[in-house]
Amino acid sequence: MTALAPALPARHRATTPVAAAGTAARLLVLLLATALTLGPVVWTVVTALTPTEEGTGAVRPGFSAFVDVFAQVDFALLFLNSVLVTGLCVAGQMITAAMAGYVLAAIDFRGRQLVFGAILATMMVPMQVTIVPVFMLIRGMGLSDTLLALILPAVPTAFGTFLMRQYFLGLPVELGEAASIDGAGPFRTFFSVYAPLALPGMAIVGILAFNYHWNEFFRPLILTISEQNHILPLGLVTLQGNLGTGSVSTVLAGVVLSMIPALVVFVIGQRPLREGLTAGASK
Amino acid sequence: MTTLGTAAPLAADRPAGTSADPAPRTPTGTPTAGRRLVAALFLAPTVLGLGIFTFVPILASIGLSFFRWDVITAPEFVGLANFADLVTDPTVRRSFLNTFGFVAVAVVLQLVVALGLAVLVQSRLPGWLRVVFRSVFFFPLILSAASVSLVMAYLFNEDFGAVNAVLRTLGLGDVPWLTTGPGAAAVVVMVYVWQNFGFSFLLFLGGLSSIPKEVDEASAIDGATAGRRFRLVTLPLLSPTLLVASVMAMISALQIFDQPYVLTRGGPGDTTRTAVMVIYESAFQQLQFGRASAIGIVLTCVIVAVTALQFRLSRRYVHYQ
Numbered sequence: 212m213t214a215l216a217p218a219l220p221a222r223h224r225a226t227t228p229v230a231a232a233g234t235a236a237r238l239l240v241l242l243l244a245t246a247l248t249l250g251p252v253v254w255t256v257v258t259a260l261t262p263t264e265e266g267t268g269a270v271r272p273g274f275s276a277f278v279d280v281f282a283q284v285d286f287a288l289l290f291l292n293s294v295l296v297t298g299l300c301v302a303g304q305m306i307t308a309a310m311a312g313y314v315l316a317a318i319d320f321r322g323r324q325l326v327f328g329a330i331l332a333t334m335m336v337p338m339q340v341t342i343v344p345v346f347m348l349i350r351g352m353g354l355s356d357t358l359l360a361l362i363l364p365a366v367p368t369a370f371g372t373f374l375m376r377q378y379f380l381g382l383p384v385e386l387g388e389a390a391s392i393d394g395a396g397p398f399r400t401f402f403s404v405y406a407p408l409a410l411p412g413m414a415i416v417g418i419l420a421f422n423y424h425w426n427e428f429f430r431p432l433i434l435t436i437s438e439q440n441h442i443l444p445l446g447l448v449t450l451q452g453n454l455g456t457g458s459v460s461t462v463l464a465g466v467v468l469s470m471i472p473a474l475v476v477f478v479i480g481q482r483p484l485r486e487g488l489t490a491g492a493s494k
Numbered sequence: 495m496t497t498l499g500t501a502a503p504l505a506a507d508r509p510a511g512t513s514a515d516p517a518p519r520t521p522t523g524t525p526t527a528g529r530r531l532v533a534a535l536f537l538a539p540t541v542l543g544l545g546i547f548t549f550v551p552i553l554a555s556i557g558l559s560f561f562r563w564d565v566i567t568a569p570e571f572v573g574l575a576n577f578a579d580l581v582t583d584p585t586v587r588r589s590f591l592n593t594f595g596f597v598a599v600a601v602v603l604q605l606v607v608a609l610g611l612a613v614l615v616q617s618r619l620p621g622w623l624r625v626v627f628r629s630v631f632f633f634p635l636i637l638s639a640a641s642v643s644l645v646m647a648y649l650f651n652e653d654f655g656a657v658n659a660v661l662r663t664l665g666l667g668d669v670p671w672l673t674t675g676p677g678a679a680a681v682v683v684m685v686y687v688w689q690n691f692g693f694s695f696l697l698f699l700g701g702l703s704s705i706p707k708e709v710d711e712a713s714a715i716d717g718a719t720a721g722r723r724f725r726l727v728t729l730p731l732l733s734p735t736l737l738v739a740s741v742m743a744m745i746s747a748l749q750i751f752d753q754p755y756v757l758t759r760g761g762p763g764d765t766t767r768t769a770v771m772v773i774y775e776s777a778f779q780q781l782q783f784g785r786a787s788a789i790g791i792v793l794t795c796v797i798v799a800v801t802a803l804q805f806r807l808s809r810r811y812v813h814y815q
Contacts, residue, residue: 237614244611245630248688252633254656255645307543310536318533326541333548335798337749339770340790343558343777344551367543397532426638428752429770433778444640448756451644459648466641473636481629488635489696 259467262460276460277468283454283461286468288439289446293469296361296442297424303366304420305413312375313401313409317387327376333369342433349434360434361442365424371416374490378412379405415487418480425473443469552794559788564781576788586789588764589772596683596768597747604687604743605736608694613724616702632696634689643756646685647672650757675765678758682766685753690746694739701735702728734808741804745797769793 262276263269280286314320315327345364346355354360382405390400431445438449447469451462477484559576563569579586615627634642649656650671658668671677705728713727729736751770754760760767760775769789777786 234618237617237619241611241614241627244607245627248630248634251642251645251649251688254649258648307539311540314533314536318529320530320533326537329549330540330544333544335801336548336552336794337790337797339749339751339773340555340787340794341548341551342773343783343786343790344554345547346777347554348546348551364543364547367540367547369540369544369548372540397526397528401532401536422636426636426640428638428640428755429774432755433774444638447644448640451647462644463648466645469641470637473638477633477636481632484636485632485696488693489700 255463256467259460259463262458265458276458276464279458279461280450280465280468283458284446284450284465285439286446286465289441289443290468292358292440292446293425293442294472296358297421299362300365300424301417301420303362304368304371305417307366308368308371308375308416309406309409309413310401311372312377312412313379313405315372315376316379317384317405318397330369330372334373339429342430346433355434356436356440358435358440361424361430365420365430368416368420371420374416374487375409375412377490378409382408411483414480415483415490418476418484419487421476422473422484555787555790558784559791561784563783565783566781569784572784576785577792579785579788580792585764585767586772586785589760589767589769589789590792592679592765592767593748593750593769596679596686596750597744600683600686600690600747600750601740601743603683604691604694604747605740607687608691608739609698609736611691612695612698612702613728616699628696628699631692633692635692637689639689639752640756642689643685643753646681646688647757650681672758673762675762678762678766682750682754682757685757686747686750690743693746694743697735697739697742698732701732701739705731737804737808741800744800748793748797748800 259276260274261270261272262279264271311330315323315330349355349360349364352363354363386404386408387400390404395403426444427442428444428448431442435441435445438446441449443465447462447465450465454461558569560571560573561569562572562575580590581587611627611631615624615631619627648654650658652658652668652670652673655671657671661667661669669677671681709727709731710723713723718726749770750768751774754766754768754771755774758766760771770793773786773789773793776782776789
């Protein structure tokens, strides 16, 4: 019997005391990692809900810090700015990436490989390196310190175009042929046949764009100056700078509020987000 | 043609004339006038956009890096002086050394934590628990690095922070986290890894699940211990993922800005100042646009070199199944 034991499938071996102890140890490590990962988040929420009164130092549980964050900064405007910038970046990237990806996948034209190669090459250029000339361009266009300064340069997306090209390559060619035979022109073939089928791919591009632009800090720091044009992360850092260490709960209430849309997207779109983030690894 | 999706079903990717079809498939393959118009119109936003906001800027940056320019007075050609700053200017030199040191420590830590947790999650666990842990470790990726750094600045506060409160109850005393060089550097590394290990974790989870169970089981039957199986079976089969995960982690770590900017503003002294922070400060605080460009160009070269190394290594050392 002992000689046969190692040959048994893995799940049967888990019942031995040694294996059970191993499973318990593994779970313990995973639970510790979970605590370290979620700890700061839980602390943030709890602290935002338990502000201490200035002067007396008494803890007053409730939503007063959430009220304060609207009183201390124009939080509604920050939120609206974030929604506008992120929303337009998301929509712009989804549409332009789908169109360019379709052409690169489905239409043969001279220089296509060159165009595709050039688009891929821009992925290697870090945004921080082009920021000085982009800043000049934006100034030259008369857009400095506007929300458009954040949106316009962020619409063309090399990675999104790459993803959409791969997506269109996976769609059957017969559909387009059938549409052509039925008399549909190239525009109709795209808009009524391919674009609807590409929506899952576009969702990945959109969710990636949301995750990036909702959270971005570097470009807003450079391209927007007045607080009325800030988006959430920059606005919260500015708020913290203005308040000092006095009102921890107020700043954290802002952090919690800014996390909510990201959390909603995480809950409904975790799978496309996961696929999008790791898609770069399999190219 | 061969590099562009040889197995792709869309007609344009089939070599014209070499297919078994007797007649060329005009409807989708050959660019008619209408299709050419669609191609031009659909590509225009992306191609023009990337041209204006990436291609022209990178060329402008290369040009600017040879000049001294403060926007107010005329640009002055200074040759390689801005690049010499990398060696001669103590702050610039320090920021590059900091960045490379940070990349080395943070990437190794991130990969070790991610791989360890991925192996644990992939091992005999009920399916629902696997999904829970995957969601948990993925969660920090959806947060803003600036907001996370705000929160962590409170947690690592020397006097009031929760981290030192815990250490005090454990009898480990107060750690001067953000007020000393090593402490601040450690916090930047920890905060960065806390937020980013989930990305490598996802890659490893994908890589591990693509290793056939039979391989591991066969070596177990042959009497290999768990440690030996991991080292001699799992790790070699995981090497494509390992390479991609380390390169992607390096490229992202080289560009670190948000965490040190919010947590330490580069201090104390220059101890946590990174290359991108010096780009920002040179350009937008000291109006030294040429120097900022030179630092950016060097950083881009490092990133391109890391990417090129990935391609070379993947051809020579990586085991594909």
